[in-house]
Amino acid sequence: MGILRLDPMMVKLLIAVLLATFLPAKGGFVPFFEWLTTAAIALLFFMHGARLSREKIIAGSSHWRLHLWIMLSTFVLFPILGLLLVWWHPVDLSDEIYTGFVYLCILPATVQSAIAFTSMAGGNVAAAVCSASASSLLGVFISPLLVNLVMNIHSEMPGNGLEQIGRIMLQLLVPFVLGHLSRRWIGGWVERHRSLISKTDQTSILLVVYSAFSEAVVNGIWHRVGIMTLIWILVGSTLLLAIVLLINLLAARLFGFNRADEITILFCGSKKSLANGVPMANILFPAAAVGIIVLPLMIFHQVQLMVCSFIAQRYKKKNDAALKANAPQGKAVVESQK
Numbered sequence: 001m002g003i004l005r006l007d008p009m010m011v012k013l014l015i016a017v018l019l020a021t022f023l024p025a026k027g028g029f030v031p032f033f034e035w036l037t038t039a040a041i042a043l044l045f046f047m048h049g050a051r052l053s054r055e056k057i058i059a060g061s062s063h064w065r066l067h068l069w070i071m072l073s074t075f076v077l078f079p080i081l082g083l084l085l086v087w088w089h090p091v092d093l094s095d096e097i098y099t100g101f102v103y104l105c106i107l108p109a110t111v112q113s114a115i116a117f118t119s120m121a122g123g124n125v126a127a128a129v130c131s132a133s134a135s136s137l138l139g140v141f142i143s144p145l146l147v148n149l150v151m152n153i154h155s156e157m158p159g160n161g162l163e164q165i166g167r168i169m170l171q172l173l174v175p176f177v178l179g180h181l182s183r184r185w186i187g188g189w190v191e192r193h194r195s196l197i198s199k200t201d202q203t204s205i206l207l208v209v210y211s212a213f214s215e216a217v218v219n220g221i222w223h224r225v226g227i228m229t230l231i232w233i234l235v236g237s238t239l240l241l242a243i244v245l246l247i248n249l250l251a252a253r254l255f256g257f258n259r260a261d262e263i264t265i266l267f268c269g270s271k272k273s274l275a276n277g278v279p280m281a282n283i284l285f286p287a288a289a290v291g292i293i294v295l296p297l298m299i300f301h302q303v304q305l306m307v308c309s310f311i312a313q314r315y316k317k318k319n320d321a322a323l324k325a326n327a328p329q330g331k332a333v334v335e336s337q338k
Helices: 008-022 029-051 054-088 095-105 112-121 125-154 161-181 183-192 194-218 227-254 259-268 274-284 287-293 295-337
Strands: none
Touching: 008 194, 029 161, 029 183, 029 194, 029 274, 054 095, 054 125, 054 227, 054 259, 095 125, 095 227, 095 274, 095 287, 095 295, 112 125, 112 259, 112 295, 125 161, 125 259, 125 274, 161 183, 183 194, 194 274, 194 287, 227 259, 227 295, 259 295, 274 287, 274 295, 287 295
């Protein structure tokens, strides 16, 4: 039954959406929440920069084949699948929903859960740390460029592309770089207070979600998004994740990666970051559209957690069974030596 359990962050996201639905920010509260959200996003990426050590960046270069494939999966395979979904257009959904699918496909991989699932399944944890951290770092550069390129191909993306990239660099990259440069002074404090940093991550995301959905509710989001739309988003997210997982699994075996690396590729190459995606959407898209556009990302986030949790548990059971099978042989060898 563990696969059906909502993770705590998803519950908090649902509460934020419900709060915005029944008590949206209006009038004088809107500028206040805009300022608060901007400050929270800057703090979020400052902390991301402070957490990423240069040692992790350097260590990642040693296993270049694995990291290269994960980057291709994250920044090439996913965007291609997103564009194919829009071209196929299987269901008559709004342009904002399809924009949301393309948008989630260009985001970097998530860090914490990718590493956690890799560890649970018995994968190459060191490579997962390097790869997920590198994806998060490169995503600050690559994702804005992909947004400008892919969205212009896909549809009429609002606003000036270069101006949007500049805003992303200013609001996300500058705090990230400042945080990384400050690591020599605050690195120890950051390592000792990882739980506090995690709460900062969650608070920042929840603020952005509440602010975005407040604006969307005022502009009538729930008159445009019904239960069937949510079901189709769930189906589309599940299909997208299944295709990526299958391609990554086949590629890992085709290119001769060992079991530990296969697990790392499976989890690091198939996940998308809510922590990067929600703040970036707040910069890229009009306030009235952000709530709808991030819906596919929020649902995909929950789907990837449930599916990857199930897969990690299956790997763990196989590993435990293999250890038990080898245990009697080990005991017999020890006793024979006595």
